[in-house]
Amino acid sequence: MQRDQTGDRSRESGVEGSNAADAHLPSPVSRLPSSLRPGFWFALPALAVIAAFFVVPVAAALLLSFTDFDIYAIADVRTLRLTWGANYVRLIHDPRFWTALKNTAYFVVVGGPLSVATSLAAAMLLNTRMLRFKGFFRTVFFLPVVTTLVAVAVVWRYLYHPRFGLLNYGLAWLGFQPVDWLGDPRWAMPAIILMAVWKNFGFNMIILIAGLQSIPERYYEAARLDGAGGARQFRYITLPLLAPTFFFVTIMTMIGYFQLFAEPYVMTQGGPADATLSLVLLMYEEGFRWWNLGFATAVAFALFAIILTATLLQFGVSRLRAQPGG
Amino acid sequence: MKRALQTTLLYGLLCVGVVLTLLPLLWMVSASLMPSGEANAIPPRLLPSHVTFEHYRDLFTRLNLGRYTLNSVYLATTITSIAVLLNAMAGYAFAKLPFRGRDRTFQLLLAALVIPGQVSTLPLFLMLKGFGLVNTYWGVVIPGMASIFGIFLVRQYAQSIPDSILDAARIDGAGELRIFRSFVLVLCLPVLVTLGIFTFLGVWNDFLWPLIVLTDRDLYTLPVALANLVGEHVQDTELMMAGAVLTVLPVLVLFVALQRYYLAGIMAGSVKE
Incomplete structure (x- = not known):
């Protein structure tokens, strides 16, 4: 966050940047205009994969565990019911x-x-x-x-x-x-x-x-x-x-x-x-x-x-x- | 005298360890070459009475194992190529290219490492089913295209790239993609090889996910096919062993050839502090 701000500020003073900003800049990339900020685009594909196919399913798993999702729900989602802690109660008694x-x-x-x-x-x-x-x-x-x-x-x-x-x-x-x-x-x-x-x-x-x-x-x-x-x-x-x-x-x-x-x-x-x-x-x-x-x-x-x-x-x-x- | 005793004891222990470690693998190879029935003899045989390749022939002709081998090779190479590229890009960005919220994102990724993969398995299956990807190669490929561990590994390594090289390239007018292709990929080659081996072995050996996603026999990977064979041909010991050899041999060869990179990767991954 902070680095981005210094990056934006130094942009105004030209590509060379000011010496003060230089001191805590990790790399001159942050001196590029923010529209170019390549780091984000480089990280995006991998982060998107991890978000879509790991983070979202983990969150969904938590939600699913509070429902009675079963074979009928696979056929027709409308049969799905929220059962709150029922699965966990059943777990303890299983x-x-x-x-x-x-x-x-x-x-x-x-x-x-x-x-x-x-x-x-x-x-x-x-x-x-x-x-x-x-x-x-x-x-x-x-x-x-x-x-x-x-x-x-x-x-x-x-x-x-x-x-x-x-x-x-x-x-x-x-x-x-x-x-x-x-x-x-x-x-x-x-x-x-x-x-x-x-x-x-x-x-x-x-x-x-x-x-x-x-x-x-x-x-x-x-x-x-x-x-x-x-x-x-x-x-x-x-x-x-x-x-x-x-x-x-x-x-x-x-x-x-x-x-x-x-x-x-x-x-x-x-x-x-x-x-x-x-x-x-x-x-x-x-x-x-x-x-x-x-x-x-x-x-x-x-x-x-x-x-x-x-x-x-x-x-x-x-x-x-x-x-x-x- | 005491020194000689110690040396003998040391090598003695190590040799016992080597025998115990290798015995299951050597017996697997030996039994796969035995004529039918010989692996179930009393007393057990260590070596075949004569070497036969009939079980390997059986696997490829009658049991379609060639197809499963190709499936495994195809999936492992596809996932490895994509995962190495995506993790390299992200790892390099996390090491060298600042962007808004970068460090916090990285901390979140590290924290997510404690979540066991099995938690995501069931909803992931439903998601891919919704996209119509269950029972396709893509159902196996897509979740494997990037990994937190891979990003972490590349980031650790990419931090050692001198900024001066990147800056010099920028001053010469090279674009970021060009810099990535011509410098970063080359400088990070050792860690990319490490990551490649890790990914390849992981995909090749994976069992739970392909077992769940691939229901059509023609798409089976070697481990799934092998587990399935065990159910059907449990009496046929020699045949099973041939199947096991076929599954294990490629990864063993790959490891022995590239073990320097693989072991380096384990050490890098374990030095978290």
């Missing part, structure tokens, strides 16, 4: 919503930390100074990240096969009983978590490696001179200095894991006995299988509210920790 919430929370609370811990372990191994073939190891660990989820979910389904699967074969070799990974309600979610960790750990690993590399080597040298061992170096140097990166990685992983969908869709269809039904899967089923779009958008907004709350909580916790003596 046992499948609570099942989906519990399963999603299980995936986030167990799978999230497991993923980040695996990423951190891999990052620390790869950050060892004397290690050779770093690029090779890094590339290999990153490969699952770029693979197509649907395709690798198909592969893992076979690895988890109770009779023919490699996983049970390996477990039998170690002396364990076979497990019906995707058929047993107790094991289906752990199986999905295991696959998710395999698929995702490489992503956070890259970010954590960058974080580790930004810690000055002289801190470790000083600690070694003082006789601190590996564990204490990790506790008193690595962890505190890695904290910002670690925090970023944790938040992003949490937000991503709340949106669990394709894994259960392809591997279990939410089963057995709804043991892997996630919130997004519930939204998909309600919306695109039963066409209860009003109810489905209420599920979507409940998910959004949960993610937002969890994110703010994380920020709160990290701020408390950052305070001295906290």
Whole structure:
């Protein structure tokens, strides 16, 4: 806003502009006549796409969640009725919503930390100074990240096969009983978590490696001179200095894991006995299988509210920790 | 002595990690080359008794996977070209070309990043249905034409373009479009390659949206077709694995070839402060 005004004023004093205006002008473009202001036109196409196909639908979703929009409304919009909070009341009384919430929370609370811990372990191994073939190891660990989820979910389904699967074969070799990974309600979610960790750990690993590399080597040298061992170096140097990166990685992983969908869709269809039904899967089923779009958008907004709350909580916790003596 | 032990332990752990990471992918390739039935043997086989390409032939002749591959390639290239251009223009404007309300708009965009994409899915579907775009390629292309992340990525990079270059061009009488084409696009090439790979991989791997929008079989992308095949040919393990290889291989090759740009993009995206 302010920049525009200075731009307009300097226009009056010619293209060269006054020195006073120059001081806080980010670029001479703002000295162009306002009718030419090219920045707006450059940004317009992308902003229009985002406004029309993201902002408007999000606002519409909020409105839809207060209506009984269903398959009849798709055929004839006039049957649409405003029902205010009815969808949200129904949500609270729907046992499948609570099942989906519990399963999603299980995936986030167990799978999230497991993923980040695996990423951190891999990052620390790869950050060892004397290690050779770093690029090779890094590339290999990153490969699952770029693979197509649907395709690798198909592969893992076979690895988890109770009779023919490699996983049970390996477990039998170690002396364990076979497990019906995707058929047993107790094991289906752990199986999905295991696959998710395999698929995702490489992503956070890259970010954590960058974080580790930004810690000055002289801190470790000083600690070694003082006789601190590996564990204490990790506790008193690595962890505190890695904290910002670690925090970023944790938040992003949490937000991503709340949106669990394709894994259960392809591997279990939410089963057995709804043991892997996630919130997004519930939204998909309600919306695109039963066409209860009003109810489905209420599920979507409940998910959004949960993610937002969890994110703010994380920020709160990290701020408390950052305070001295906290 | 202690040093030698540590080194052995380090490489030992890393090798175990490499085996565990690669095993599902290698088994996928190996099983796709096995004669029918061999992937469901007891004890499980790691390698085919003899290599056969019959399943790949099946996929292309009987199951029309060539069509789905072309659909995926077409959609990924179209969206990538449009998205890179639009995000580059907007990212450059947000970095270098002031306009009214620019900074506030950018802050709003960043705040909108916390909204999960699924929230917009259902109304977006109704909107596109209203425009008659459901079950067309455009239904997939249009929502992907610009992204907040893409604008953010380009903006970060474009801020490092020296103003003097742009000014010099302006003094020489070059128009803004000309400057964008001849200087900005060239100077931002690394980040545009990064953005291009991100977009391409994202579109190629996307599942939820094409699943919703494309109902006509002939328009299916590879992941949707594969998920559909699983429903129909679940017993045919080797065939499924061939389909999985076909879906995954192009993105793996693309990543290995251009990983420098891809990894740089992740780091840039994570340094928000």
